[in-house]
Amino acid sequence: xxxxxxxxxFLVPFLIILTGCSSTKENQETTAIIxxxxxxxxxxxxxPIALATKIKVPAGEEIPFCxxxxxxxxxxxxxxxxxxxxxxxxxxxxxxxxxxxxxxxKQVIPDNLQSIMIGFSPDGxxxxxxPFDSGVTDGIDHFDLTLLSAEGKELNQSLDLVQxxxxxxxxxxxxxxxxxxxxISSDLIYVTLYARNPEExxxxxxxxDFPRILDPFTGSWENQLLDLPEYDLSSPxxxxxxxxxxxxxxxxxxxxxxxxxxxxIRKYSFLIPSLEGLSLWSPDGSKAAYVNxxxxxxxxxxxIIKNDGSYLxxxxxxxxxxxxxxxxxxxxxxxxxxxxxxxxGEDINLLIYDAISEQYIHxxxxxxxxxxxxxxxxxxxxAQIAISSxxxxxLLYDLPSGNIFELAQHGRVKGWSDKFPLNLP
Numbered sequence: 001x002x003x004x005x006x007x008x009x010f011l012v013p014f015l016i017i018l019t020g021c022s023s024t025k026e027n028q029e030t031t032a033i034i035x036x037x038x039x040x041x042x043x044x045x046x047x048p049i050a051l052a053t054k055i056k057v058p059a060g061e062e063i064p065f066c067x068x069x070x071x072x073x074x075x076x077x078x079x080x081x082x083x084x085x086x087x088x089x090x091x092x093x094x095x096x097x098x099x100x101x102x103x104x105x106k107q108v109i110p111d112n113l114q115s116i117m118i119g120f121s122p123d124g125x126x127x128x129x130x131p132f133d134s135g136v137t138d139g140i141d142h143f144d145l146t147l148l149s150a151e152g153k154e155l156n157q158s159l160d161l162v163q164x165x166x167x168x169x170x171x172x173x174x175x176x177x178x179x180x181x182x183x184i185s186s187d188l189i190y191v192t193l194y195a196r197n198p199e200e201x202x203x204x205x206x207x208x209d210f211p212r213i214l215d216p217f218t219g220s221w222e223n224q225l226l227d228l229p230e231y232d233l234s235s236p237x238x239x240x241x242x243x244x245x246x247x248x249x250x251x252x253x254x255x256x257x258x259x260x261x262x263x264x265i266r267k268y269s270f271l272i273p274s275l276e277g278l279s280l281w282s283p284d285g286s287k288a289a290y291v292n293x294x295x296x297x298x299x300x301x302x303x304i305i306k307n308d309g310s311y312l313x314x315x316x317x318x319x320x321x322x323x324x325x326x327x328x329x330x331x332x333x334x335x336x337x338x339x340x341x342x343x344x345g346e347d348i349n350l351l352i353y354d355a356i357s358e359q360y361i362h363x364x365x366x367x368x369x370x371x372x373x374x375x376x377x378x379x380x381x382x383a384q385i386a387i388s389s390x391x392x393x394x395l396l397y398d399l400p401s402g403n404i405f406e407l408a409q410h411g412r413v414k415g416w417s418d419k420f421p422l423n424l425p
Contacts, residue, residue, distance in 0.1 A: 063320055063351070063360045079103055079396065079405055082381050083418030086127070087394060087411040088117060095129075095414075097422045098407065105408075108424045116181065119415035122241070122283055122333075123186040124380060125150050127415065127424065128216060147216055150419040157219045185241040188222060189214045192236075211236060228257055229264065238279020238288050245307050247281070247288045249273030254290055256309055266309035271300045282335035287355065289314060289329055289338055296325040302340070304355065312358055315342070320351070320360050328374050332382035339385055341374040348374060350387065350397065366395060366404065380418040388413040 084099040095109035095117070109115065118128040127148045147155040181191045191212045213222040225239055230250045238247040245265075246257040253269035276293035291302040291314070301324075302314030315324055327348070328341040338353040350364045366387060377386040386407070387395040394408040 063363045065363055065365070079407075081384060081396065082379050083124075083416060084420045084422055085377070085386055085394075085407075085413055086117070086119075086415045086417075086420075086424070087388065087408070087413045088115075089411055092116065095424075096411070097420075097424060099422050103407070104422060106422045117414035118181045118183065118189060120417045120420070121183050121186045124417040124419040125186070126216075127417070127420065128183070128189065145214075145216060145219075148424055150417070150421075155217070157216060159214065159219055160221075184213070184239050185243075187215060187217065188239075188243075189216050190236070190239070213239070225259075228255075230255070236277065236279055238281050238290070240281045240285040240288070240307065241283065242285050244285070245281075245288075247279040247290060247305060249277055249279075254303075254305070256305060256307075268303070268305070268311065271303055272298060274298070278329060280329055280331060282331045282338075282355070283333055284335040286335065289331070291315070291326045291329045291340075293326055293328070294343075296343075302326055302329070304338075304358075314338075314353065315340070324349070328376050330376040330378060330385075332378045333380055334382040337382065339376045339378070341376055341387070350376075350385075352399075364397070364404065375413060377413045377416050379416055386413040386416060 080101060081099060081103070084097050086095060086097050088095055089111060092114045094107060094111040094113065095115065097106045097108060098104070113131070116130045118130070120127050128145060130143060130145050143159055145157040145159055147157070149155070181189060184190050191214045211226060213225045214220075215222055225243065225246070226237060228237065228246060228248055231237070231248055236248075240246070244259055246259065248255055248257065250267075250273075252272070253267055254271055254273060255267050256265040257263075258265050271290065271292075273290075274292040274295050276295070277290065278293060279288055279290050281288045285307065287304055287306045289302065289304055292298060295301045300313065300316045302316075304312040304314050313319055315326055321344075324342045324344055326340055326342050330339050331337070332339070336354065336356050338355060340351040340353065342349050342351055344365075347365050350366055352361050352363070353359070354361045374387060374389040374392075377388070379385070383399050385397040385399070387397060387404075388411060390412060391410055393406045394411050394413060396405045396407050397403075398405070
């Protein structure tokens with residue numbers, strides 16, 4: 001397997017070290033969301049931001065806009081959300097849940113603890129996270145992973161890293177910085193690690209994440225899924241939920257791999273992958289979206305690739321409109337819609353792409369309430385999207401009504417499940 005290492009000019013001051021997550025949980029229930037010890041106590045819940053039109057766009061016509069951003073006014077009726085949202089405050093601290101009617105927040109991990117949140121499994125039955133520490137220690141040979149079930153069970157795994165010494169020595173380990181760790185399916189996790197390049201000096205670090213595939217229930221590494229022709233370790237691999245396909249980056253384009261037949265289905269040289277590329281399979285495994293994040297110079301920055309090898313353009317310099325670059329992408333659980341957070345000049349625009357009609361159906365400017373590095377998290381019923389960004393409000397976009405509400409003053413959403421209670425196990 002081809003291995004390429006990218007160097008980073010500055011020290012990455014993070015790693016996974018052997019640490020125990022305190023069993024003490026501060027369960028604080030309130031109708032206002034507590035986002036940090038310093039945050040104001042009067043967090044606004046239910047602030048309407050904008051109203052979107054509900055018109056499908058014929059091919060070639062401009063995507064309908066929202067009616068525009070409104071003023072922050074407290075609504076009188078309760079906001080209804082399906083299931084439980086989980087989010088963190090700044091600097092990976094604490095963990096909070098949000099849900100119920102009236103809308104209620106609970107703190108389940110105290111703010112003095114930092115954790116890497118992998119989130120909910122696709123079936124909604126498990127929530128995974130790992131303790132985090134910003135100290136520096138040589139020779140780490142394992143890290144800890146915690147799984148919480150919707151039925152109240154807790155599973156703790158101490159995961160072996162010794163076998164990875166073939167690739168990286170004297171490792172400084174850190175899960176999910178540039179490309180976050182995520183569930184491939186309900187029994188596999190795509191784990192990303194930072195580590196020192198063993199061929200360079202002690203201050204040299206790889207810029208890209210170091211990917212591994214983990215069975216979290218047995219603690220075993222399924223690394224054979226990464227044995228792909230011409231695979232560049234600095235780029236993520238998109239593995240379909242049924243493990244039949246892999247969409248991955250090469251130096252000169254993308255490749256779609258058939259695991260069952262052991263061959264390349266098709267190569268795509270018209271899109272040059274970046275260090276911040278994402279390969280995102282729809283939950284039903286029928287198609288994948290590949291996007292280059294924060295790329296405003298390439299001709300093509302986003303594409304839909306179906307599992308038979310056919311493809312459709314998603315974003316380029318002129319389509320669906322000029323001057324866009326992608327900051328985040330997320331499939332709806334029903335695999336019908338793809339949400340994109342794109343930067344358009346100084347604005348952040350939310351685009352919704354309909355994968356059935358193969359066209360964009362609407363867009364909404366949310367820049368007045370959204371900062372850098374936005375994340376999009378779908379509700380289990382594919383009817384709502386949580387929009388979150390560090391130091392910015394958590395927004396809720398309700399597709400049926402077209403309304404956008406403010407749920408909390410700031411926080412980063414880490415998952416959404418209709419099976420977990422507000423008080424996580």
